[in-house]
Structure formats: structure tokens, C-alpha cells
Amino acid sequence: MICIGILLTVNIWGIKHSAKCPIDRIVRIVNEEHMKILSIVSSMRKNGNTQRLISLFEEELISIAKLQHEALEIERIFLGTVELKMCIGCRVCFDKGEELCPLKDELLTIRKKLNEADGVILASPVYVEDVNGIMKNWIDRMAFNCHRPAFFDKTAMVISTSGIGSTNHALKTMRTALMTWGAYVDGMHKFSTGALMEKEEILNRYHNRIKRIAKKFFVNIKKEKVSKPKLYSLIAFKVQQKYFQKRTNERNTVDYIYWNEKGWLKPSCIYYKEIKTNWLQVKLARLFGNIFAVFFI
Numbered sequence: 213m214i215c216i217g218i219l220l221t222v223n224i225w226g227i228k229h230s231a232k233c234p235i236d237r238i239v240r241i242v243n244e245e246h247m248k249i250l251s252i253v254s255s256m257r258k259n260g261n262t263q264r265l266i267s268l269f270e271e272e273l274i275s276i277a278k279l280q281h282e283a284l285e286i287e288r289i290f291l292g293t294v295e296l297k298m299c300i301g302c303r304v305c306f307d308k309g310e311e312l313c314p315l316k317d318e319l320l321t322i323r324k325k326l327n328e329a330d331g332v333i334l335a336s337p338v339y340v341e342d343v344n345g346i347m348k349n350w351i352d353r354m355a356f357n358c359h360r361p362a363f364f365d366k367t368a369m370v371i372s373t374s375g376i377g378s379t380n381h382a383l384k385t386m387r388t389a390l391m392t393w394g395a396y397v398d399g400m401h402k403f404s405t406g407a408l409m410e411k412e413e414i415l416n417r418y419h420n421r422i423k424r425i426a427k428k429f430f431v432n433i434k435k436e437k438v439s440k441p442k443l444y445s446l447i448a449f450k451v452q453q454k455y456f457q458k459r460t461n462e463r464n465t466v467d468y469i470y471w472n473e474k475g476w477l478k479p480s481c482i483y484y485k486e487i488k489t490n491w492l493q494v495k496l497a498r499l500f501g502n503i504f505a506v507f508f509i
């Protein structure tokens with residue numbers, strides 16, 4: 213990543229029908245090659261636990277960028293205030309393409325912002341041991357990406373806040389979605405924050421942890437860790453590849469055309485993109501992928 217100065221921008225997006233409202237901390241725009249991080253937050257509470265925590269993460273990422281003289285732009289989307297209708301399950305996005313979704317709202321604008329990001333943070337409060345409905349609806353609306361993964365150049369992490377401590381269920385919901393869309397998930401982090409925790413208390417309890425996680429995230433985006441997918445990502449690719457290779461009678465479908473055009477149906481193709489891996493991982497992915505394909509396809 214080329215860096216010739218510092219760009220530290222925080223945009224908060226999603227105030228009533230997608231009004232874009234840049235806030236403070238805009239320092240300097242220097243070049244097009246800066247790192248971009250997109251935080252997607254599903255809590256409706258504007259100054260709630262999840263938002264407070266994400267602000268601390270963003271501040272930490274900005275400090276790291278400053279120290280390293282890196283250009284960084286962070287944008288935050290509040291899913292609850294962006295116009296995003298409930299998925300009606302019509303399957304148009306699967307069968308004909310997401311552009312034809314009959315729900316005319318901000319979905320594709322968010323997807324565009326995701327496309328442009330290097331790093332993605334998904335954050336949700338835990339509601340009854342899972343993500344809240346707003347996050348789940350967004351994940352459902354993005355389901356076409358499970359068929360046509362497009363985020364294989366993104367490093368992501370997922371964060372949840374909960375009242376008293378919860379299982380990893382909510383985190384796994386977000387991680388599974390991101391992984392299925394092709395992203396590299398760098399970590400899952402849950403924070404127990406009670407009904408409403410003051411910023412100072414969050415700092416007292418979690419500052420060191422936030423610093424550690426933010427640093428790892430930043431470093432891994434820079435290192436393009438995404439080029440070294442984990443074994444289970446290679447296996448997941450193999451299973452999907454097998455699925456589409458078998459679907460030769462569906463050659464006119466949007467999914468098949470997408471996979472074919474990307475060159476992912478060639479037996480020699482091992483992942484969505486060029487990766488750094490070793491032959492053992494490739495062999496294992498092929499072996500397990502073929503076995504899982506027998507059960508799942």
C-alpha cells in the first residue's frame with residue numbers, strides 16, 4: 213500500500229434515508245491509494261454500547277495509522293437508519309441478479325461501499341443469543357453474495373456487545389456470512405457491556421484488548437492476509453466449485469455465468485483469486501472439499 217501522507221477521515225453514514233454526513237476529524241486527502249475501513253453497525257441506539265465500542269476501535273485504528281504515517285479512511289454505516297427494506301424472499305437477486313431486486317432502497321449503495329473497502333467491521337448487539345434483526349435482515353438481503361462471492365479481497369472482523377455475556381452465536385452468524393461472501397475473517401470479538409456502559413468504563417475494562425485487536429486488524433489488512441486464506445476457506449471454495457461444475461444444465465443462470473466468467477470452474481482453480489499457499493493445503497482442501505461435496509451437493 214503506497215502512502216505519501218496521512219488521510220484520517222471518519223464518515224458516519226445512515227442518518228435518515230442515507231443522508232451522508234461527514235463529521236469532525238477530517239484531516240487531509242492525499243492520494244487514492246489509502247486504506248479504507250468500513251464499519252457496519254446494526255444497533256439502533258445512537259449512543260449505545262455497540263456504537264461506543266466501535267468509536268473506540270475507530271479511534272485506535274486512527275492512532276495506529278498516525279503512528280505509521282499511513283493514509284486511512286474510516287466510514288461508518290448505521291444499518292438501522294439507512295433505508296433497507298425487509299427481504300421478501302422473491303429470489304430475484306439469486307435468479308436474475310441483484311440489480312433487479314424489486315426493493316428499491318440503499319442495499320446496493322452499501323454493497324458499493326463494501327466493494328471499495330479494504331477492511332470491514334461488522335458489529336451487532338446480541339438479541340436473544342443472535343445478531344439483532346437489523347443485522348440479520350441486511351445479511352439476508354446480501355445473500356446473493358453466497359452464490360456469487362465478491363469480497364475475497366476484504367479483511368473483516370466481527371464484534372458483538374451483550375448484556376451479561378453470551379455464546380458466540382451472534383458472532384458466528386456474522387462470520388459465516390462474511391466467509392461465504394469470500395472475505396477473510398480476521399477475528400470474532402464479544403464484549404459484555406451490560407444494559408449501557410459508560411465510555412470510561414468500557415475503556416477501563418477493554419482498552420488494552422481493543423488496542424490489541426485493532427493493531428492486529430490493521431496489520432493484517434496491510435499484509436493482505438486475505439491472500440493467505442485459511443484451510444476451511446479453500447474447502448468452502450472447493451465445495452461451491454463442485455456444486456457449479458455439476459450444474460452444467462444451468463449454464464444460463466446468473467450464478468453459473470458468474471462462476472464461469474471468473475474462471476472458477478476450471479478444475480485447476482483453487483480459490484477466487486491468486487493466493488499464497490502450499491501444496492499440502494491445496495491437497496487437503498481438495499480432499500475434504502470432495503468429501504463434503506458428496507454430503508452437501
Ligand SMILES: Cc1cc2nc3c(=O)[nH]c(=O)nc-3n(C[C@H](O)[C@H](O)[C@H](O)COP(=O)(O)O)c2cc1C
Nearest residue numbers: 255260261262337338339340341373374375376406
Ligand atoms: C431485545 C433485546 C434482547 C437482548 N438479548 C440479549 C441476550 O440474549 N443476551 C445478552 O447477553 N444480552 C442481551 N441483550 C442486551 C444487549 O445485547 C446489550 O445491552 C447490548 O450491549 C446493547 O447494545 P446497544 O447499546 O448497542 O444497543 C438484549 C437486549 C435487547 C434490547
